[in-house]
Amino acid sequence: MTTTILRIDASARLEGSVSRDLSDRVVERIRAEGPVQLIERDLANANLPFLDATWIGANSTPASDRTTDQLAALALSDALIAEIKVADILLIGLPIYNFGVPAALKAWIDLVARAGVTFAYSANGPKGLLTGKRAIVTVASGGTEVGSQIDFATGYMRHVLGFIGITDVHFVSADRLAIDAEGTLRKAHNAVAELSTAA
Numbered sequence: 001m002t003t004t005i006l007r008i009d010a011s012a013r014l015e016g017s018v019s020r021d022l023s024d025r026v027v028e029r030i031r032a033e034g035p036v037q038l039i040e041r042d043l044a045n046a047n048l049p050f051l052d053a054t055w056i057g058a059n060s061t062p063a064s065d066r067t068t069d070q071l072a073a074l075a076l077s078d079a080l081i082a083e084i085k086v087a088d089i090l091l092i093g094l095p096i097y098n099f100g101v102p103a104a105l106k107a108w109i110d111l112v113a114r115a116g117v118t119f120a121y122s123a124n125g126p127k128g129l130l131t132g133k134r135a136i137v138t139v140a141s142g143g144t145e146v147g148s149q150i151d152f153a154t155g156y157m158r159h160v161l162g163f164i165g166i167t168d169v170h171f172v173s174a175d176r177l178a179i180d181a182e183g184t185l186r187k188a189h190n191a192v193a194e195l196s197t198a199a
Contacts, residue, residue: 002035006087009042010105011095011140018174018185019093022138025192026091026172039083043104049076051110059114077111081118089134090166092157096141096175100152109160118164128165135161135169136195138188142178146171170195 005027011017030036049055055077058070066074084090095102101109112118119126137157139146146154158169172195174188 002037003030003089004037004039004087005030005089005091006039006041006083007091007093008105008108009040009044009093010102010108011093012044012102012104013095014044017093017095018140018177018188019095019138022140022172022174022188022192023091023093025189026136026138026195029192029195030089039087041080041083041108043102043108046104048104048107048111050107077114080108080112081114084112084118084130084133084164087133089136090161092135092137094137094139094153094157096139096144096151096153099144099150101156113160113164126163128163128167130165131167133166133168135166137169137171139171139173139175140177141173141175143176146173146175151175 007023007027009017009020009023011019013020027036027038054069054073058066058073059077061070092105094105097103115121118130119128121127137154139154141151144151144153154171154173161167161169172188172191174184176184
């Protein structure tokens, strides 16, 4: 059985990126267990647009009433969501920049978190619609320790993925690179080796 992986890279560094290297290792770990279909979305030079009034107006208009221009405004969002829908595993490379997620990754999140499409409001609150998937997040940080009071990235990612229905979220972290690069990389590489590959 083929496992479909949607790989999202958010590091601005195209060379020497720890989060990219960890994601490479995760792909190879999963590929060692069986065939993989890999969909890649590199956000470094994607120049994803920020939400604006046109996009919000289009998204707020019932699908059957949208104009041609409104459909065009939502086309990229539709494409990004389609990639998630076909994936068994989301593999997200997350460098921590200034204690949070990179702006490019936040732009991607804003484009895929859509009421009525990836989540829905109900009497019991919001409900994620992209269920039955798994997320693996490869984290790189110079000194922000994952899970610490100054880590505003991993908790946010866990929450927003759960918000759209992906509650099985696993982090592989190299989070003290400026303090103990050798030790933190060894720990992260071991975590990849021990990673369960079940989607």
